[in-house]
Amino acid sequence: MDYFSFFGLERKLTLDASRLQQRFYQLSKEYHPDRFAQKPAEERLKAEEASAILNDGYRVLRDPVQRAEYVLRQEGFDIGEQRSKDVPPELLEEVFELNMALEELRHGDEDARASLKEAHGKFVAMRAAADEELCALGRRYDETPGRDALQQIRALLNRRRYIRNLVAEVEKELA
């Protein structure tokens, strides 16, 4: 079942969040198992299934990253995690510095904490920039859908995933 059609929405990477929420509430009132408690078991099961699809779909569609990954997967792109291991070339320098700082901190050098915090700020900014770029690429794809646009989106998502992992790693170390 395609999530977009389940929600009765056009298959687009740019979505109106409030319209999506409104549809979610509307369909919840229709499909939630609570509405079928007095119905035969067969209908109850169907409602449970429909309700699960609705909830799973809402989680995917309301998040721009998951939404883009969903469309990529539907278009036959492989979006496996393993690709995130390769360092994107433009990040090589930052990652090298970060690893140095992490190493120092692990050896008890508390001064490294400051440079880690700085790195954290930098990566969070990069992630925000990637989110903005994703929006722009999404708009472009919606105007003229094609594999080129999707390929660009996939490359961006890989880079974003890499940055996200860096942020998580630094946060774990700083906590």
Next chain:
Amino acid sequence: MSQVFDIDFESHRKPRIAGIDLGTTNSLVAFMDLTGPKVVPAPDGGNLVPSVVSYTAEGEFIVGSAAQRLLIDAPERTVYSVKRLMGRGIADVQEELSLFPFRIAPGSESVIRLELGERTLTPPEVSAHVLGELKRMAEAYIGEPVTQAVITVPAYFNDAQRQATKDAGRIAGLEVLRLVNEPTAAALAYGLDKREDAVVAVYDFGGGTFDISILRLHGGIFEVLATNGDTHLGGDDIDNRLLKIALEDVASEWGEDLSHNGEAVQTLRRAVIQAKEQLSFVPFTRIEFSYRGKTYRREITRELFRNLIHDIVERTLEPCRKCIADSGLTVEQIDEVVMVGGSTRIPMVRCAVESLFKAKPHTELNPDEVVALGAAVQAGILSGSVDDKLLLDVTPLSLGIETMGGVVSKLIHRNSTIPASAKEVFTTGVDGQTNVLIHVLQGERELVKDCRSLARFDLTGIDPMPAGAARVEVKFLIDANGILSVSARDLRTGKEHTVEVKPSYGLSEDQVEAMISESIAKAEQDFQERQVREARLEADTILTATEKARANDAWFDLSDEERQKISHSVNQLLLVYHSGDHNLIRSKIDELNEVTMKLAENMMNTAVRSALKGTHV
């Protein structure tokens, strides 16, 4: 008539669904009526049934306030706070057991077995006795059988704890239509959906568990955004803290360690709980405890109390902060805070919540009753009598499967709206392999050893093939109760696969079935006893009436033979009166009825004649 009284009698013919708050300390049952949710009064006049069960030497179960008294007289036969043991194994509750005087039977690894006198009981069976009591109360109150219920659970309960609660309902003869999270139920009871669009936090600090939930309310929809909590944190911990200090005091003052004396510990526990409760209303009080002619007294101020419990209250704030972060909102975006659970009466708790959420918390509804009221509203939603509200709850813990190297791969993340599902394709690792074992876990940590094992599923009946050729799609579904089910399909053949479930904690289906049949047998016995009691009451009535009639003129109008027949019948009835067979008693009653027919007629005629003459009989 029907034009005058335009009442929908049909709606009353629907079976009524009970809303039950099965609490650590107290339990309640509520119903929806025409004006809203109402709590059913308990036999002692209050609304709360203490969640205490005692098994007497005579082999009877006693529940509620009567059992609470037995905590002191028969501590080795009485159990309380059993909710803290639901869905747990012995390794999980070591800390509890050092403070609770329960005796645990061997073989308690996956389900705890409590020794109560001669009986061994699991926590779901103990809870079933509490539920049975609530069921009886509810039936007496509404005057019809109650067979369906909504039961509340802490939002942070895991799969095993939820399943254990559902099992308890089944053993008590209740079809559990829905498990509802306690904080969400409280939000329903408060009816805060009157506001068109609002974000509400529910802080639920009860007897044994702590929950925090953040909800968005919009047009009758209660959407839970995030939840967090600690199923091992509650008023019990405060009691235990005070109790420990008092026991130490007593040990040093009297030179006697009472901590292994069940009776003394329970008496002292009562005393510290009383002091704790008083401190919510007065600035200082006294713990007073008398035992074997000695008396222990200690002044306790609110100030001292605050210092004693400071860290416990602090422990509730961390889940609150995590919950706010998970909801994707800031504290400023939260419009209201609702307080639930007896422990929120403590002024210090209210202060801490107010300063964290920067909002004055709602305390209008009785914090002991609000969850049961909400359960009744949810029961109304399920029965169809409430159609303007809908709860969208979430799963509190992430669900994952074990992958290589003891790492957990997450399939459904915490705070996902339920029902939620995830699909995963499995294959074989060796040539000719015909089954795949899947280990499912709950928790947020990365490693298997840090998460809670939920169950092992065995996919069987895979055709022997080269390694990696089989493709079995497994669907994990968390239902609206927060309970997992698993189904599997062979992607090559489209055939459904059988999945054998081995739950890591809790009762197996067979065990639950056995307990249900035992409780049905018990109910049958109860029913028999009631039939006998009722037959005897009926016998009493007719025997008394016959005895009285002997003084009536009508008696003397009968023939000797008729009088003899009646006397004979009376004797026959007296003979079977003490038998346990209600059918026999009833048949003798019928016989006596038969032979006294003419007597009754005569008496009636006498009465009519007297009435016509204007005189009294």
